Amino acid sequence: GEDVEQSLFLSVREGDSSVINCTYTDSSSTYLYWYKQEPGAGLQLLTYIFSNMDMKQDQRLTVLLNKKDKHLSLRIADTQTGDSAIYFCAIRGPGGGADGLTFGKGTHLIIQP
Amino acid sequence: KAGVTQTPRYLIKTRGQQVTLSCSPISGHRSVSWYQQTPGQGLQFLFEYFSETQRNKGNFPGRFSGRQFSNSRSEMNVSTLELGDSALYLCASSLFAGGAYGYTFGSGTRLTVV
Numbered sequence: 001g002e003d004v005e006q007s008l009f010l011s012v013r014e015g016d017s018s019v020i021n022c023t024y025t026d027s028s029s030t031y032l033y034w035y036k037q038e039p040g041a042g043l044q045l046l047t048y049i050f051s052n053m054d055m056k057q058d059q060r061l062t063v064l065l066n067k068k069d070k071h072l073s074l075r076i077a078d079t080q081t082g083d084s085a086i087y088f089c090a091i092r093g094p095g096g097g098a099d100g101l102t103f104g105k106g107t108h109l110i111i112q113p
Numbered sequence: 114k115a116g117v118t119q120t121p122r123y124l125i126k127t128r129g130q131q132v133t134l135s136c137s138p139i140s141g142h143r144s145v146s147w148y149q150q151t152p153g154q155g156l157q158f159l160f161e162y163f164s165e166t167q168r169n170k171g172n173f174p175g176r177f178s179g180r181q182f183s184n185s186r187s188e189m190n191v192s193t194l195e196l197g198d199s200a201l202y203l204c205a206s207s208l209f210a211g212g213a214y215g216y217t218f219g220s221g222t223r224l225t226v227v
Contacts (some may be wrong), residue, residue: 063129
């Protein structure tokens with residue numbers, strides 16, 4: 001089945017850009033997502049990208065997709081203390097998503113003052 | 114509009130008991146999915162319901178079951194609880210089957226089995 005890998009931790013200074021990376025194995029993935037989870041909360045959908053796109057920008061967020069290398073990244077510009085959370089990459093496979101989403105283990109984003 | 118509502122927020126159960134968790138999706142959403150989140154395994158797909166039909170089920174034993182009602186509300190049931198069932202159970206809803214444009218998640222039910 002699908003495998004999704006992420007680094008466990010990322011530490012950045014407040015005001016800098018954060019880049020969270022994700023690699024996946026299934027080249028037939030159709031939609032790719034980034035979710036954010038704050039302590040004690042559920043998952044918040046940040047953004048998604050279709051597999052036929054290579055970039056999507058949404059305010060401070062930029063998603064880059066390299067299908068050849070099966071690599072997805074999320075860039076957060078001007079990182080703030082409120083961005084401190086766990087960020088999950090998730091992949092929707094073929095078959096209309098009937099097998100649900102496959103999530104990475106999440107990247108803990110730590111903001112240094 | 115109201116988000117995805119899960120009840121209860123916290124549950125403590127004893128091994129061998131059964132438990133029922135409830136999820137009310139966003140109004141108009143017909144797809145409801147359930148995920149289990151644990152520190153060791155991360156987020157794992159349990160099942161998805163769309164228009165009262167189970168589309169698929171993840172790699173979980175038959176003790177895990179669910180259903181969806183005509184108003185799209187969903188319940189999941191775990192019978193004969195084991196210590197390893199302790200987890201955060203997340204419900205997610207979507208307009209479309211398979212959550213093409215993303216799911217909206219609830220805050221979860223934290224189940225502790227003692």
